[in-house]
Amino acid sequence: KNEVEQSPQNLTAQEGEFITINCSYSVGISALHWLQQHPGGGIVSLFMLSSGKKKHGRLIATINIQEKHSSLHITASHPRDSAVYICAVYNNAGNMLTFGGGTRLMVKP
Amino acid sequence: SAVISQKPSRDICQRGTSLTIQCQVDSQVTMMFWYRQQPGQSLTLIATANQGSEATYESGFVIDKFPISRPNLTFSTLTVSNMSPEDSSIYLCSGAGGRRTEAFFGQGTRLTVV
Numbered sequence: 001k002n003e004v005e006q007s008p009q010n011l012t013a014q015e016g017e018f019i020t021i022n023c024s025y026s027v028g029i030s031a032l033h034w035l036q037q038h039p040g041g042g043i044v045s046l047f048m049l050s051s052g053k054k055k056h057g058r059l060i061a062t063i064n065i066q067e068k069h070s071s072l073h074i075t076a077s078h079p080r081d082s083a084v085y086i087c088a089v090y091n092n093a094g095n096m097l098t099f100g101g102g103t104r105l106m107v108k109p
Numbered sequence: 110s111a112v113i114s115q116k117p118s119r120d121i122c123q124r125g126t127s128l129t130i131q132c133q134v135d136s137q138v139t140m141m142f143w144y145r146q147q148p149g150q151s152l153t154l155i156a157t158a159n160q161g162s163e164a165t166y167e168s169g170f171v172i173d174k175f176p177i178s179r180p181n182l183t184f185s186t187l188t189v190s191n192m193s194p195e196d197s198s199i200y201l202c203s204g205a206g207g208r209r210t211e212a213f214f215g216q217g218t219r220l221t222v223v
Contacts, residue, residue, distance in 0.1 A: 030209050040118075041146070041199045041217030045110065048211045086151065094209030095140060099151040 003027050006087050006100035013107050019074040021103045023087030026068065033088040033097065034061050034072045043086070046072070077107045111136045115202055115215030122192055122222050129188045130218045132202035137182035139207045143175070146199040146217075158185040158202075192222045 004025045013019050023032070031050040037043045047054050047061040049070075054061050058077075063070040074081055087100040112135045122128050132141070141158040155175055156164040164177035179185040189196055202215040 033212060035214075041201070041219055043201065043203075043214035043217070045211055045213060050209075088152075088212075090209055094207075095157075096154070097142075097203075097212060099153075101151045 002101065003098050004087055004089055004100040006085075006103050008103060009101065010104045011106070013077050013105070015078060015107055015109050017077050017107075019077050019081075019105065019107075021072045021085050021087075021105070023070045023072070023100055024068060025070075025087075025089050025098075027089070027098070028092045029068075029089040030092050030094045031090040032063055032070050033086075033090070034070070035086040035088060037084040037086060037102070039083075046085075074105075079107045079109050082106045110211055110213045111138060111204060111206070113202060113204055113213060113215040115218060117218055118216055119219040120221070122220065124193050124222055126192055127188055127190045128192065128220060129186050130200055130202070131186050132184070132204075132215050134183045134204050138204040139182070140205045141179060141185045142203045143177060143185070143187045144201045144203060146201065148198070152201065155187070155200075158187075189220065192220075194222045196220065197222050 007022045033048050034046045035043050049063050058075045060073040084102045084104050086102045088097045114133045143155040144152040146152050154167050155170045156166040158164050158177050158179040160179050176188045200218045205212045
């Protein structure tokens with residue numbers, strides 16, 4: 001069993017839909033990243049959080065430390081949101097990231 | 110956050126040759142890492158690049174195959190040596206200002222070995 005599990009692996013949505021991507025982890029962590037990877041391969045950090053909730057534009061990330069679970073929500077989805085979304089957790093020492101398998105999102109116009 | 114310039118962005122190489130990938134950060138960073146992402150897979154840590162000393166390699170990766178340099182706090186290189194088609198992957202460098210700080214990534218190098 002992987003230490004960081006994401007669901008779903010693939011997601012297709014219509015433009016405007018509300019999207020949720022989930023991440024569960026089985027190890028102790030000090031923080032969690034949500035990352036976005038576009039087809040060219042480059043990765044952008046969307047959020048880093050260790051508790052509660054963060055919001056940036058149409059993106060919202062939440063984390064529940066007790067349940068070892070985080071969600072990434074996209075409101076009013078748009079085709080430009082199409083990308084792979086990756087959850088990554090920092091170990092307790094805060095010096096190593098472990099990555100989930102990614103969620104491939106396609107938003108159709 | 111800091112910006113990493115990674116190059117080349119892609120290359121097609123002959124088996125048996127070597128390719129060196131460079132990452133330049135626009136500010137000093139404490140931690141730098143090199144990852145491999147095989148087709149359809151997530152990122153796997155190759156090594157932690159240590160400034161002024163030998164890199165720390167993860168299980169399954171060795172210095173002879175993936176020599177890494179980090180001469181200062183803003184620059185690192187990864188060489189993929191004696192390449193075979195199995196080395197075809199995306200290679201990414203990453204940095205962070207310190208422990209538990211937001212990580213940032215280079216644009217990735219898409220390597221194809223023929």
